Amino acid sequence: MSAARGRLDGRVAIITGATSGIGEAIAYRFAREGAVTVLSGRRSELGERNARRIADSGGRAAFVRADVREQGDIKALVAETVRRFGKIDILVNNAGVLGNVRFEEATIDDWRAIVDTDALGGISAMWEVLPLMRRQGGGCVINVTSIDATLSSPHEPLYCFVKAGMEHLTRALAKEYAAYNVRLNNLAPGLVATDLARANPEMFRKLEEGIPMRRAGTPDEMANIAAWLASDEASFVTGATIEANGGMVR
Numbered sequence: 001m002s003a004a005r006g007r008l009d010g011r012v013a014i015i016t017g018a019t020s021g022i023g024e025a026i027a028y029r030f031a032r033e034g035a036v037t038v039l040s041g042r043r044s045e046l047g048e049r050n051a052r053r054i055a056d057s058g059g060r061a062a063f064v065r066a067d068v069r070e071q072g073d074i075k076a077l078v079a080e081t082v083r084r085f086g087k088i089d090i091l092v093n094n095a096g097v098l099g100n101v102r103f104e105e106a107t108i109d110d111w112r113a114i115v116d117t118d119a120l121g122g123i124s125a126m127w128e129v130l131p132l133m134r135r136q137g138g139g140c141v142i143n144v145t146s147i148d149a150t151l152s153s154p155h156e157p158l159y160c161f162v163k164a165g166m167e168h169l170t171r172a173l174a175k176e177y178a179a180y181n182v183r184l185n186n187l188a189p190g191l192v193a194t195d196l197a198r199a200n201p202e203m204f205r206k207l208e209e210g211i212p213m214r215r216a217g218t219p220d221e222m223a224n225i226a227a228w229l230a231s232d233e234a235s236f237v238t239g240a241t242i243e244a245n246g247g248m249v250r
């Protein structure tokens with residue numbers, strides 16, 4: 001019998017926003033599945049710690065600091081990954097911030113802040129990585145969006161706007177890049193127990209009560225889906241949105 005193989009053996013993956021929460025869980029999970037994992041984010045201490053933990057448990061990982069709002073940082077992240085590991089098979093655009101400010105209260109700077117991170121951050125990364133995947137003859141992009149892309153919320157219209165835009169961009173690009181064996185999909189979480197979601201504990205509790213499963217999801221539950229989407233088991237899946245929200249059916 002051959003030795004057990006991980007589902008992502010030999011793949012090189014970049015994960016943005018891998019210093020905490022969902023991105024951190026995806027990085028650990030990808031590493032356990034055999035991927036060389038490049039973690040990114042702004043908080044170097046956390047990123048270095050996560051990369052070290054992966055290395056300590058026998059995986060291959062590196063942390064490259066990047067602010068997704070800076071195109072130069074994204075270029076450097078991609079260049080450094082290729083320099084060290086030779087290719088990029090998987091890109092997870094996970095870095096994100098919340099924009100829970102009501103429409104009339106939002107300033108133009110609020111709009112710019114969320115567009116710069118949750119939209120242009122992922123777009124810049126795809127600009128760098130998609131041509132490379134096309135030349136390589138394949139690849140996989142996962143854009144972490146949100147239930148708010150389709151479940152409109154009056155509390156966070158800015159967030160709904162960017163997440164919906166990213167979901168639709170994924171679908172458009174999936175059609176274009178299918179010919180090159182590059183798959184692009186959305187992972188749309190509902191409420192997940194992370195620092196971002198718990199920032200307002202009262203709101204978190206209220207939201208949890210409204211979930212048919214009566215609980216928030218865990219970062220590991222999101223990582224399970226990302227690992228499947230990135231694996232060959234999902235080889236015919238592109239342009240899809242996988243929703244994981246505890247039964248918030250619309």
Ligand SMILES: NC(=O)c1ccc[n+]([C@@H]2O[C@H](COP(=O)([O-])OP(=O)(O)OC[C@H]3O[C@@H](n4cnc5c(N)ncnc54)[C@H](OP(=O)(O)O)[C@@H]3O)[C@@H](O)[C@H]2O)c1
Pocket residue numbers: 016017018019020021022023040041042043044066067068069094095096097098117144145146147188189190191192193194195196197
């Ligand atoms: N938790 C939920 O309920 C939920 C629900 C739906 C969707 N989501 C989405 O899931 C993704 C991850 O969120 P999370 O819940 O795991 O929150 P989190 O723990 O706060 O993680 C957010 C990550 O994004 C990174 N980030 C933020 N701004 C960045 C920037 N300018 N440049 C680079 N990295 C940046 C942060 O890293 P640094 O601070 O180190 O830069 C951090 O690693 C987000 O896209 C979010 O919209 C979350």
